[in-house]
Amino acid sequence: MAEDHVRITIEEEQKHNPIVLSPDDHGLLNELALAQETDDTRYSYLFKDEQITKIQRVPEIMLRQRNFKEYYKPREIPIGPLHANSKHLGKRALKAKFTAKFIKNSGQTGEILLKEIKKNINEIKQRFDEIEIHNLALDDERLSRMLFLGGCSILQFIYSYVSHNLLEFKINNGQAALIQQDLFLLENQIPFRVLIVLMNLSSQNYEWIINIYQFIFTNVMAPVNSNSLRRHLMNIKCLIPGENSTQRLFVDKEAVHLLDLLRSELLFGDGRERKHSLQRSNRYELFGDHGHERKLSLQRCNPFSDYKRSFRNVQDLKAAGIKLKPSYTCGLKSVSFTTGFFIAGQLKLPPLIVDDSTARKLLNLVAYEMCPDNYRTNYAVTSYLSFLDSLIASEQDVKDLRSALQNHLSSDAEVAQLFNTIGSNLVPHDAYFDVKNKIQSHYERKCAVWMAQGCNDHCRSPWAILALLAAIAALVLTAIQTYCAMLSKT
Missing domain, CATH: 1.20.5 (Single alpha-helices involved in coiled-coils or other helix-helix interfaces)
Known part of the structure; x- marks a missing residue:
């Protein structure tokens, strides 16, 4: 009876004093509705059969370190629409020169090339983040002209760079290095589809493709074996006979942009490793429902994986009898650990060139992996950098890693600071969980560790x-x- 009386009292009070939402309340509800609508639109890729990572801004999580912000901005030439309003760069005259030269080399007229871009603009436009295009107030006409200039400029710069013929554009080595790095910035990308459209109309499409791959290999941050490069280029030549060769080359998996192509070559190295790695990763990345496949990928790279870790750096590995060796292949996925019959353990790391451009490339690769719609990633570059950060604690660790890290900086201390600074700001994803588990298993073999320590003490x-x-x-x-x-x- 008491409960019924209270309920009746509340209902009567609500009738006499109805609750009215204020304009601020309605504003909050509208904001939540808009957020839900935006969320449904931006993350609907989890339920689509086909979806590529769209060109977008660097994720906010990567901008927390103030020193890193400059690594994501072009310093010499803006290509994509995200930095089209960078007035301090401009360089429209240089892009016009590149474009005019490309038109001449392509055997087509500028009118034909521009019309083909406009013909495909609806498909190309879908490869940009819709919100960014809306915020930039870009209509199809302006975007077509921008991509036409950008695509022709990229192809002609790469052609001239590979053929060592940039002097005709009055570009010195310093400017060439800056432009080269600008082409691999996440926010300075244009869809690879633009390059394919332009190359397909060129009478020398095979040469453009070969030049792109040679350009990628010179930027892959790994020592390129001349025999592997020659074999890889021959494989490409076999893939692209006849007309529309560019389209057939990328029919299985078209690169999203140049940064995506660089990441693929950096991870897989030469063709032999690529084939093996793709066979292993197909069940995670290439087949099935993409929402489910992303779940599998995240499970495989679970940052909260339950494993003990007894080692801290390279010195700990050496004390436990683990030797560091370079991998025979250059792909970052070729990290492996093997244990000998008695006491020996061997950690193989892919060789990596560390120079002035390394930080900029690696940070943009990590930013690309962190894009919320990048469902194909398994955070391989992020995991590799986190692994290196765990191995490097001092200058001595870098010295012991010289077989894998080819230092072109001024000192080993600078390399240690580079990887520690990058690694301390990464979101942990453990693509090398199996390798770390094997190292930990080696640590738990007390007899092997004791004998290794004895050898270190008495056989140095x-x-x-x-x-x-x-x-x-x-x-x-x-x-x-x-x-x-x-x-x-x-």
């Missing part, structure tokens, strides 16, 4: 080995002498 130099052998010989001779003395008494 030829003199230490000689002293150890002399001590063993003295003990053996003493034992023999004692035995002979006892035998003579009996």
Whole structure:
């Protein structure tokens, strides 16, 4: 009865004093509705059969470190629409020169090339983040002209860079290096489809494709074997005979943009490793429902994976008898750990060139992996940098990693600071969970670790080995002498 009386009292009070929402309340509800609508639109890729990562701004999480912000901005030439309003750069005259030269080399007229871009603009436009295009107030006409200039400029710069013929544009080595780095910035990308459209109309499309791959190989941050490069280019040549060769080359998996193509080559190295790695990763990345496949990828790279970690850096690995060796292949996925029959362990790392451009490329690759609609990623570059950060604690660790890290900076301390700074700002994703588990299993073999420590203590130099052998010989001779003395008494 008491509960019924309270309920009746509340209902009567609400009738006499109805709750009215204020304009601010309605504003909040409208904001939530808009957020829900935007969320449904931007993340609907989880339920689509086909979806590529759209060109967008660097995720906010990557901008927390103030020193990193400059690594995402072009310094010499803006290509994509996201930095089209960078007045301090401009360079429209340079892009016009590149475009005019490309038109001449293509065997087509500028009118034909521009019309083809406009013909495909609806498809191309879908490869940009819709919100960014809306905020920039870009109509199809302006976007078509911008992509026409950008695409022709990229192809002609790459052609001239590979053929060492940039002097005709009055570009010195310093400017060439800056433009080269600008082409791999996440916010300075244009869809690879633009390049395909332009190359397909060129009478020399095979040469453009070969130049792109040569350009990628010079920027891959790994020592390129000339035989592997020659074999890879020959494979490309076999893939693209006849007309529309560019379209057929990328029919299986078209690159999103140049940065995506750089990432693919950096991860897989030469063709042999690429084939093996694709076979292993197909069940995670290439087949099935994409929402489910992203879930599988995240499970595989679970940042909260339950494993113990006893090692801290390279010095700990060496103390446990683990040797560091370079991998035979250059792909970042070729990290491996093997344990010998008795005490030896061997960690193989892919060789990586560290120079002035490394930080800029790596950070933009990580930013690309962190894009919310990048469902194909398994955070391989992010995981590799986190792994290196865990191995490097001091300048001495970099010295011990010289077989894998080819230092072109001024000092080993600078390399250590580079990877520690990058690694400390990464969201953890563990693509190398299996490797770390194997290293931990080696640590748990106490006998192997003790023997390795004994070898480190007593076999560090030829003199230490000689002293150890002399001590063993003295003990053996003493034992023999004692035995002979006892035998003579009996």
